[in-house]
Amino acid sequence: MRNVYVVSGGVSKFTKARPDVTFQPMVKEAYDYILNDLGLTQPQAFELIDGTVCSYFSDHFARQLMAGIMVQDYLGLCPKPSFRVESGGATGGVCFQEAYKQVASGYLDVCLAYGFEKMSHVETWKGNEFIALASDQDFDYPVGGFYSGYYAMMVVRHMHEFGTTPEQLAKVSVKNHRNAFYNPYAQKRLKLTVQEVRDSPMVAYPLTRLDICVMSDGAAAVLLASEAGLEKLRQAGAQLAPAVQVAGIGRGTDAMRMADRPHQDFDQFFARNALPSEQTAETKAYYRELFERGTHYPGVHSFRAGRMASREAYRNAGLSEPLKELDFVELHDAYTSSEIQTYEDMGLCRYGEGGQFVDEGYPFLSGLDYGLELAHPGKLPVNPSGGLIACGHPVGATGLMQAVFALWQLQGTIKKHYGGDGTVQITQAKRGAIHSHAGTGTYVTVSILERK
């Protein structure tokens, strides 16, 4: 496998509706951002880009099959090779990884990953229905198909197992909306209090409207290159920022129906799912006590796919202590609850301690006033961009948007790209993870990016 570098990235401004354009020009906005960033013209880029991967989630939202090829054409990249990927909410993360593979395998030297979703074609209620079509049509959807309801059931069980509280969920909402306050591409840039989150309309107990990401129209694009590709870009006169390498990728899966998820015992969990960072006597003893109390894994309250993806990505990137070795995580927070559950499955804290992780302040940015008492802010900032909850979740763009924001963090160029505001730039960020996640944890990707 060859070394793969993230060269540049761009996003459209995420917003509730973009009736002014169809999907193709929206992707072109993200693509043109890259050309502008690199100082390349389209004729130059056409010579340099060997192929592309396209990401959009829903044929129902698009109401256009093969929308990918229409983007490829609009960008002026025909007849270069391309294909579309679809993996639910993780579509963007999978797209990033497939583009990585195109380059790592030696097939392409320069590969563009682009993605979009235009969700404003239908009313919110119909949109909820479209999203719920990504649940079992015979056994789940007809009972009351609604993803917020599915995630709410997961967190109710998490609360039952571990004592996680709605206030801990609300703190995640405060954090991500506040981080997004400084992100000009985000859809919802808000300063909130825990009380405001709890007082907003209840959608599915215990999740309120401010615990849940919003539908969005948006696009994102990322350019990846091999060392040979970097050289070609350099020779063409591209302005290259410090190189950021994809240090490793990982992916995992779980059953579509939550009802089908296994409830494994301690031995099965340790044999199949535990992370290297959990293989200490102290952690093992803590887990043994948890399981003896009746907890199982993953049940409906944890993401086995996220753990698999993390395990693979850490192994491939040579990490063993994610909490210490990562400087930030862009994490798929479709729900405040799933952010907390994912801390555990990424091994940022122990299983069951996601709520405390928030209370301690670990995932908050240090030096930013959230209006909360936090003992240790900035230990490992999660979603410095604002995440899905505040940036919006135009599904096919989301996983790529994370790659763009992570790239800017690692390049140290947040201020430049955020219109002169570097408030959320993490000083000396060296290594970050991006985590993309499909409905109730069916497909999950984790990719590790590293400044060279």
Place this chain on the structure above:
Amino acid sequence: MIKKLPETLDGSVLFNVPLPADLAGLNELAPIIIKQHYAVDYLHTFGQDSPFFAGLANGKLLGTECPQCGYRYGTPKGHCTQCGARTRWFELPQEGQVHTFTVCYFGSEEFLPDCPFVLALIEWEGVNTLFLTRLLGVDPQAPSLDWVGMPVRARFRRNSKFKPTDVYFVPR
């Protein structure tokens, strides 16, 4: 107090729009947005899961079990995901308990008229997987974590609709 009128998709049909004689400014023209209807009737098969729906129509809740490894599915699976064998049918107890739940105050368009409704996953002793259902007979305005573990029993619709909601659960 309502401060915003609801946005709906009914209204007039537009048959013509003005177009300026000078085409120079057309890139600034406001977008034309129209309603397009889309509806399909599918010939859907429940395939290997059909006996489950036949069971509901006869007041029985059916799961499957693996003859090889004994894994038992609270929601039927035609083949065992643990060992790969073809499963066989068995009758699930009509009494179980709530593994987890939520109350949906909003939802997908199809289910908006039902809001608020309670979703629950049902567990049974000795059955390895769960079953998603509606829970009735609890107050959706007063959800409580105490509902986890609640003993519940199945009830069946008299007139089957051949949906998993032909069965639902109520507190015992």
